[in-house]
Amino acid sequence: MDIPAFAILIVYGAVLLVVIVFSFFNVYHVLRFGMHTTAAYSMSAIYVVVVALIVIGTWLTLGGVDWGGSFTVELPDISLDFGTR
Amino acid sequence: MNHHVDFPGMHPDEQILLLRRKHWSVVAHKLLRYLGLALVPPLVFLALNLFGVRYEIDADNLSGVLLALGLSIYLLVLWMMFFHDWLDYYLDALIVTTERIVRIEQRGLFNRVVADLTLDRVQDVTVETKGFVQTFLHYGSLHIQSAAERERFVFSDIPEPELVKAEILKHVRRETDVGPPPVSSTAKTTNTP
Known part of the structure; x- marks a missing residue:
């Protein structure tokens, strides 16, 4: 069975989108209600940087993947013998 | 003032x-918990290496790609959850x-x-x-x-x-x-x- 590589990327992209949306809401709350302190701004910056590092690290790790291709998965051959009696 | x-x-x-x-201990123990969870994947890899099972993330096969993406999602979710907990602490x-x-x-x-x-x-x-x-x-x-x-x-x-x-x-x-x-x-x- 051939699994298109981009299908896996779409799933990852969907999860990443959810993370980005929640991250936006979190950072929004800090900047709006965080009383304009250095700790609030610093922590928000650190959060965004770490997220970026994780995504960039993933991209570098999988930089050699041909996302236009596909992965072949060999399923075990299971045959059921319903022999007549 | x-x-x-x-x-x-x-x-x-x-x-x-x-x-x-x-108090800082409220967020500190949560940080330790998330840190512990983040260390689980490398510890599993280390344990597998000790038992002679060696695995490298290989971009050429499906399992390697799934492992890399899964690890990425795991770390992102952990980090997001910690930031949410910190936000909950900081805004009180x-x-x-x-x-x-x-x-x-x-x-x-x-x-x-x-x-x-x-x-x-x-x-x-x-x-x-x-x-x-x-x-x-x-x-x-x-x-x-x-x-x-x-x-x-x-x-x-x-x-x-x-x-x-x-x-x-x-x-x-x-x-x-x-x-x-x-x-x-x-x-x-x-x-x-």
Whole structure:
């Protein structure tokens, strides 16, 4: 069975989108209600940087993947013998 | 006075006398938990290596790609959850101003409770320090009773609650100026470990 590589990327992209949306809401709350302190701004910056590092690290790790291709998965051959009696 | 800090809903001529967030240990133990969870994948890899099972993330096969993406999602979700917990800790605050006591409580995203109590309505201030950890690290709960029958203000895990109580009472006396000072009481419950 051939699994298109981009299908896996779409799933990852969907999860990443959810993370980005929640991250936006979190950072929004800090900047709006965080009383304009250095700790609030610093922590928000650190959060965004770490997220970026994780995504960039993933991209570098999988930089050699041909996302236009596909992965072949060999399923075990299971045959059921319903022999007549 | 914290002149460089303001909060939403602050009056123009109001000044912040004291601002307290919860004790750092509240977020520290959550940080340790998330750190522990983040260390699980490398520890699993290390354990597998010790048992002679060697695996490298290979971009050429499906399992390698799934492993890399799965690890990425795992770390992203962990980091996002920690930041959410930190936000929940950081946005909770007890603020004493020249006019009132404000308790800000963030209950998750888009759920925020801001309650205030004018200084002239403060009737009783109680400090509760419970257990070895709170006693050793000097934090506890602050209970502020208002003129209303129902207890309105409870702020838990506040550092140096005795100092906060003293500061509040000082400004309450200044605000009321007449009559007997409000009752202050300290309740300390120590459980022998």
